Amino acid sequence: MVTGLTFLALLPELVAVGFLILVLMVGVFFQRSIGLVAALAALGALAVFGSAAGLLAAGFSGEFFGGGFVVDNFALYFKLIVAGSAFFAVLAAARWSGGTGDAPEYLTLIFSVVLGSILLVSMRDLFGIFLAIELATIPSYAMVAFDRRRQESAEGGMKYLITGVVASSVLLYGIVLIYGVTGSALLSDVSQTFSGSLTPVALLGLVLLLSGFAFKVSAAPFHFWTPDAYQGAPTSAAAFLSVAPKAATFAVLLRILLEGMPEARPTWTVLVAVVAILSMFVGNLYALRQTNVRRMLAYSSVAHSGYVLAAFAALQGAGVATAVQAVLIYSAAYALMNLGAFFVIELVGDTAKSFNGLFKTRPGLAAAMLVFMASLVGIPPFGGFFGKLWVILANAQAATTLTYVVVGALVLNSVLSVPYYFGVIRSMFIEEPVVDADTGGPKENDSGVRLSIFVLAAATALFAFFVGPLAALAGASGLL
């Protein structure tokens, strides 16, 4: 039954579709006015954010389309993260994409990813999930390859496309196997089958499904596309893709595991924990060896996927509630700090040398980057600390041998990550400015990017004020 309520439930998605078309059409008819297109896109992101926030404030919840589409606090919260990140991505992309001459197309791609991601977090049907993931992923290949002036962009896009297609096939294969075992793709039906001991086919389906998801969130050992894609991609694309679709993917994975296979917990907590620990070590150890800051951030995003997945290991016993909170809080904190860090690269350059002496030449920017780097390490009172704190708390509450191992790995990796994040801080604050070095040319002073950086830095620094409400929100989410 499609009622008025259904339209309300789909409001963020409908708004996104509307602006997607609008941005593209306005771009066709007013080819010169890039400012108008960008303003429209930014407005669109805010409108999606606003509609999701409105639904959240009104306490709207319900199931639609035969239970395949659900609106609850949990889903709405992630829609907020996606829309918020999109807003900053649009701000950061406005001037750059204007320079390419294809601004409307690029901004439309961002909106397609937004649409796929916000649909994704509401899906309760495995095939719907697959479609939404593809809706978010396919435009992202184009986003990565969008910078035609740089060859690495095309190379990154190509690598991303090929590995992404393989990942999608693996994911689909897993979904089909699960569907074959259960006879239904609805998570509520799947949970009937995934009880007791798993059949080999079901287990294979689960493993393939998790592998597919690991590809999508760039968790080790399926992370190898990440550095090339992020290095080649335009900065706004790398920044946006590393936070928004990933957060949505984590959210839906959480939903699949908690709603679709709660009884198979002993199996998947182990699987996820292994992937998590592997991602932390691989991400951090490779990040330590990078001299290019953008590549370093790419490996750091692998490590951070590991930290988020570490929360999944705690989805057992007394740790479930805190683990869900951890995924929520971590995703929000990571979106703020990682977007910010990428944007600083956009203004400063991506070789380690280009950061030298930034404190003396551009103190405000250096202070903002300090906040992002310290937050990525997990130093209080910045956002990243609260993310890690919640992951550790959840694992400690779950209190199994597995979760203690996960906590140990997480603490060890936090210390391990200090040198490379602090390498950037050292360059900025301790080294002298490099005169006349090849830093990829002086960057133009893009006010949209600058504004985003300072807003994001402030939000990261004041995260302590958001953490209480966020934790309360998770307590009221539909998953628990």
Added chain:
Amino acid sequence: MITTITVFFPLLGAILLLLLPEEERPLRYAALAVAAVPLLLTLYIYFAYGSGLEVPSLTQDFTWIGSLDIGYRVGLDGLGFGMFFLTALLTLIAVVASYDVRENLKQYFAILFIAEVGMLGVFASEDLILFYIFFEITLIPMYLLVGIWGDENRRQAAIKFFVYTFLGSTVMLAGFLAFGILAGTYAMESLTSGGGLGRTAQIAVAAPILFGLLIKVPAVPLHGWLLDVYVSSPISTNVVLSGILPKLGTYGLIKVAIPLLPQGVQPFLPYLAAFGVINIVYGAFVAFLQPDLKALVAYSSIGTLGFILLGAASGNAVGLNGAVLQQVTHGLYSALLFVLVGVIATRTGTRKVSELGGLAARMPWAGGLLVLGAMAAMGLPGLAVFVSEFMSIMGGYDAFPVQGVLAALGIVLSAMYLLYMLARVVFGPIERPAYEAVEDAGPMEMAAAVPLAVLLVLFGVFPALLISVQRPGVEAVISAIGGG
């Protein structure tokens, strides 16, 4: 409310300073004004409340994360007040003594004030998570102060400091989290005497907490980060670095580890006292060998921290009072010595003990104050350190006779190297012709040193000024130990 205002005022001050134009004199005056406010507020608290600090107007309790019972809980008690006062005082002294900082002055003060927020916050926290957060807030500012304004060795010094103390505090956090999860709350008040944990659980929780705190102090086998950092820092950073930062560790022992986990800490106490003795003896011996005056003062500072460990480990009223008092007196004398080392180094161009000599003739004020500071450091009666060291040793001897006797011997050792240093540096013939022309400490340098010297004498003669305030806090610790 007034506690919160005092803690966060420096942050506001830091932001205001950053908005000021880049002119040296107005900046210095503005920084002085900012630094004076917390000190005045602290003095107001002292005169208005004195020994009755635990009143609602000084405490605040907001739930922060209800499901985990983490709260913004702050208050002042006898244990923290002395350090709260010292933090405000030494930050002001550091601003006065910042004449050796010339570049990026604005940022220097702003970072110093952010560090002050963390330090004041630690001494006012009544919640474990809040304690940890404030504890860590000092980390990056200190890294930057050493890293940006330190000498040529600053890179290694800064990162070494960071990695060591970050490792320590992360381990400590693990202990805090385990404690909170087992007890169901992070409010220190409800956690007193173990918060319902059994002995084994308390020991398991106490071990990582003690490890983290002892790195911060640093207790001797864990002190690897210290020398580079102290020697590389600018003088005004040294004032804070040696005067306050180690106390985050010792204060954690006295405020968190001992009263909250009395049974868990109990098996470690003899070792804690032994660590204290090792600090005292090791610090004295190594200080004796230092060719560099600043390194000598750094090791002297490590050494006398040992008395705090000893007094805290004693678990009796005399020892604990001594430890709490020693935290303050140690800060006063080490800050004084570092300021004077700075004066001597800038005048003579060297910090080598062997190259100095006969400064008393040319620098009577600086030389005289150095004598006073050294006398304080060796625990001469009439100066504040004597009272606190004596009480620590008495209390320590009661609980652990062997450690107590060895600590008393440590005083003799410290007298040896300090007198040797004075004989070389201050007295004797003038070592180099160039020293004939050196000038005495200037007005700013005197403004930094004299208040410290005055307070050393004042608290030496009237220790009750501080002890009367701290006594209720110490009694609470004693009853927590008994209740465990």
